[in-house]
Amino acid sequence: MPEPVKVAVLPKTTEPLTAVIKDAGAVITDLSKAQALIWTESSPAGFPSSLPEGIRWVQLKSAGVQQWITAGTVDERRQWTSAVGAYSLDVAEHAVGQLIACLRQFPLFARQTTWTKQENWKRVASLRGRRIAIVGAGSIGRACIPLLTAFGAEVVAVNRSGRDVEGAIRTLTSENLDEALGLADDAIIAGASTEQTRHLIGAGQLAQLGPDGFLVNIARGDLVDTDALVAALQSGGLGGAALDVTEPEPLPDNHPLWVLPNVLITPHVANPLRNMEPHFAAHAGENLRRFAAGEPLEAQIDLKRKY
């Protein structure tokens, strides 16, 4: 029988995490004796300033790890894994729900206190028959595809390689982003936040979606140029937007986005809090099993790609 893996869980463990660690045949120890570290907070605040040599793998809790990389926390002396994939289905559900909400004018209707069928019925559109650009076909973007196609929508995928994405009618590389947006009615932004993707969606990209197009951002606020978005919405150059992430974030009070009739802001809640612990525990548990078995870990952080 192999020696059990010794894992440190900091700042502190959770009930579902303790259960999966036990199920994986591993034991929780102090950091100084551990081979692996599972970090159970979404923020790096309080993360150890240096790690013992014995730590061969660190599991982080966030899907987006930009601030960990920028801070220099992630090093090349051991394996680091993010939570990419752990929350994808829940976040994809939010994205598709936000898109339907936009098309069906829920933000507008939610603010009415009178029956506005006559004025607003003509504004309501159906997802069926529309073409949606998924910008960033990682685990969240790919999880959106079967949901969208179940409603009878088509998907154009945009990724770095241009390699065909399953379920998409066409896949374009990020260099051809404008073409992809021109082919699509609406877009869901699901890419990683990196130096290269900052303000990926600006005035030119929003113009490709046009007055009847809707933008959903489920990724990170800095992928969209907020000022350009506000201008497009105010001028009618874009049909509407639903944002779970913003730049700046939190979105300040009195920001024009709060009161535009065709905008739905959700405060970075696409991954429901109540699901987070069990889903992270399942993800970390699978990686713990792989670590013990010497198999490749899921969601390895790539310092060159920076996510």
Place this chain on the structure above:
Amino acid sequence: MPEPVKVAVLPKTTEPLTAVIKDAGAVITDLSKAQALIWTESSPAGFPSSLPEGIRWVQLKSAGVQQWITAGTVDERRQWTSAVGAYSLDVAEHAVGQLIACLRQFPLFARQTTWTKQENWKRVASLRGRRIAIVGAGSIGRACIPLLTAFGAEVVAVNRSGRDVEGAIRTLTSENLDEALGLADDAIIAGASTEQTRHLIGAGQLAQLGPDGFLVNIARGDLVDTDALVAALQSGGLGGAALDVTEPEPLPDNHPLWVLPNVLITPHVANPLRNMEPHFAAHAGENLRRFAAGEPLEAQIDLKRKY
């Protein structure tokens, strides 16, 4: 070559309807010479007070035909068909969109002008893993099922016969409605409006859904007891509701439903206006083809069932 079917189109035809009539090899004539009548308004206002004997079939434009039956317009001297099925996919999309909107607290978030993650993140729930009662498994209810299951939800169906509905984990008869609601987290009301279904959902049924349950009504307002719904929402006995139809309808200004934080009212717009003409034309065209070929028509109105 058979004689072309002579069809009257009143009050007036539409472009897509004229096209399908031509495609079906039929011709548009006066009512006095016609074998069939296609009525192109959703309301009976202006409908001929008596029809020539020559009219063997009348196609109406609404899915819900209660007011046509009550007015005594629908008779047994000829065939009458409704638009049941013509708009089902679009309406099902609205229903599922409304359910996700409730679960993800879009009505609450749409009314904020400040970032409320800390207070409200814990309220956000995922459709995945929930069990949804579909009350009335007609064409709209059945169209909801593959959408819900694509998100990882389970469906309990309720219909008159109790005959198994495809895609549902269980089907119960309407006599066992309370049991079905007790098995479910949330409910989508998609049944026909008849004398028997008036106030089908009252205080007892809402209590089965409970404080974390959501109600969506996409059918007709009178299936839900509005006063009981308001009471359940105000007391926290029900998690929230999304209504595309209300009783009374239109919902009057100053009605308490307009301002409850967990309620989304859409003003009977689930079937987008822009899709209505083409989808009705496709439905009427298929029935015209069947009429010419002597095949059974789709969506025949049954005066005994009253829909």
